[in-house]
Amino acid sequence: MAASETSTSTPQENTTSRARLLVVDDQPIIALLLNQIFLDDYDVQIAHSGAEALTYCKTWLPDLILLDVVMPVMDGHEVCRRLKANPLTRDIPVMFVTGFTDPKEESIGLELGAVDFISKPVNPAVVRARVRTHLKLKFQAETLELINQTLESRIAERSAELKTAMGHLLQTEKLASLGSMVAGITHELATPLSNMRLAATSLTEYVHKVKTDIKGGALTRSGLERFITFCSDTTDLIDRSARRSEALLLSFKQVSVDQTSERRCHFDLRKIVEHTVHVLGPTLKTTPYKLITEIPPEIILNSFPGAIEQIITNLVNNSLAHAFPERTEGCMIIYAQLAGDLLAIVYTDDGIGIPAPIGLRIFDPFFTTKAGRGGSGLGMYTVYQLVTGLLGGTIEVGADGGCGAVFTIRLNYSALQ
Numbered sequence: 001m002a003a004s005e006t007s008t009s010t011p012q013e014n015t016t017s018r019a020r021l022l023v024v025d026d027q028p029i030i031a032l033l034l035n036q037i038f039l040d041d042y043d044v045q046i047a048h049s050g051a052e053a054l055t056y057c058k059t060w061l062p063d064l065i066l067l068d069v070v071m072p073v074m075d076g077h078e079v080c081r082r083l084k085a086n087p088l089t090r091d092i093p094v095m096f097v098t099g100f101t102d103p104k105e106e107s108i109g110l111e112l113g114a115v116d117f118i119s120k121p122v123n124p125a126v127v128r129a130r131v132r133t134h135l136k137l138k139f140q141a142e143t144l145e146l147i148n149q150t151l152e153s154r155i156a157e158r159s160a161e162l163k164t165a166m167g168h169l170l171q172t173e174k175l176a177s178l179g180s181m182v183a184g185i186t187h188e189l190a191t192p193l194s195n196m197r198l199a200a201t202s203l204t205e206y207v208h209k210v211k212t213d214i215k216g217g218a219l220t221r222s223g224l225e226r227f228i229t230f231c232s233d234t235t236d237l238i239d240r241s242a243r244r245s246e247a248l249l250l251s252f253k254q255v256s257v258d259q260t261s262e263r264r265c266h267f268d269l270r271k272i273v274e275h276t277v278h279v280l281g282p283t284l285k286t287t288p289y290k291l292i293t294e295i296p297p298e299i300i301l302n303s304f305p306g307a308i309e310q311i312i313t314n315l316v317n318n319s320l321a322h323a324f325p326e327r328t329e330g331c332m333i334i335y336a337q338l339a340g341d342l343l344a345i346v347y348t349d350d351g352i353g354i355p356a357p358i359g360l361r362i363f364d365p366f367f368t369t370k371a372g373r374g375g376s377g378l379g380m381y382t383v384y385q386l387v388t389g390l391l392g393g394t395i396e397v398g399a400d401g402g403c404g405a406v407f408t409i410r411l412n413y414s415a416l417q
């Protein structure tokens with residue numbers, strides 16, 4: 001019979017090995033007949049009982065099983081059930097070969113996971129076509145699975161590469177910002193240091209001249225008075241320059257907060273804000289401006305209270321320094337809101353506001369509109385570093401000029417538990 005059929009190819013024949021077929025039937029004549037049908041195209045094995053079929057599957061995994069339903073001891077349904085329960089064999093397509101044409105019988109088989117039914121007596125052309133179709137489907141599914149796995153591993157590879165690249169980028173960015181920081185420090189410190197040097201040199205030269213005048217008896221009273229005035233002006237200049245350098249060094253120190261040495265602990269947000277406002281009290285008292293806090297109670301964070309204090313201090317000092325020029329009244333508000341996982345801390349003042357061009361550069365190191373007048377431009381840079389680094393959040397500036405400044409800090413509440 002097999003000789004009269006046209007030879008058919010399977011996906012596996014296109015590659016290296018032939019597809020494997022397991023024929024399970026307790027009637028030798030049927031098993032032989034099926035063997036004859038498939039012999040030319042597939043590797044066929046025959047099992048004469050359910051137990052024998054299961055034993056085969058332990059060492060010889062077929063690509064498809066043709067399974068008789070009615071067999072003594074273990075029927076086809078039970079064999080199918082066991083095959084589907086085993087992760088090694090559950091994906092092998094099972095086609096029942098049955099003498100019944102009972103639809104109930106068919107639905108039991110389908111529920112058990114069979115892919116098809118062949119009725120006895122078998123029609124070689126039909127059984128061959130169906131086997132071919134199911135094998136094709138199986139191989140396509142396997143190919144898809146393989147492509148899927150390759151894609152997944154490629155995605156994982158690419159993600160890892162991207163992560164490394166991002167790490168490098170971050171490192172480069174950090175180095176670049178460190179570089180610009182060092183350049184800034186050098187630039188900022190250069191002026192007070194050279195002032196001090198100049199003052200010291202002039203003083204030394206003047207002292208030398210006065211000494212010579214004394215020796216030669218040429219020092220007059222007015223000459224001495226001029227010398228004393230010069231000494232006083234010069235030491236004043238040295239003192240101011242030294243203070244400026246000290247203030248600059250303090251700002252630099254704040255920028256380079258060491259994340260590991262910062263104190264981490266559980267604290268109540270409201271208490272820390274109130275404490276900071278208390279510390280700022282004496283400074284605020286010398287101004288006509290008001291600071292209001294509206295922080296809900298019981299927001300407990302496991303984080304860095306020192307960072308929160310520093311942020312609030314810098315924001316308040318900025319309002320005092322920049323927001324109310326020539327104004328006799330002004331108000332600053334700090335409020336917080338907890339919504340699900342988002343903790344927002346908002347700081348506002350009703351001062352002159354921050355125009356968009358300043359808003360765009362406000363977090364840059366050394367950006368200040370008070371250059372040469374006490375501003376180092378490190379206050380908001382420090383705030384940015386603390387919020388995004390130590391606290392792992394984001395900060396946004398309301399850049400609409402004219403309606404006061406607004407800074408919104410967003411933190412992930414559950415990450416700070």
Ligand SMILES: Nc1ncnc2c1ncn2[C@@H]1O[C@H](COP(=O)(O)OP(=O)(O)OP(=O)(O)O)[C@@H](O)[C@H]1O
Pocket residue numbers: 251318319321322323349351352353354358362367368369370374375376377378379380381405
């Ligand atoms: N509340 C505010 N209202 C208006 N302008 C502000 C406000 N806060 C900051 N600015 C602007 O942002 C600039 C940068 O602020 P930043 O705190 O970084 O530096 P600074 O205050 O000038 O100097 P310092 O480093 O001494 O704090 C300020 O020079 C100012 O122009």
Ligand SMILES: [Mg+2]
Pocket residue numbers: 314317318321378379380
């Ligand atoms: Mg400032």
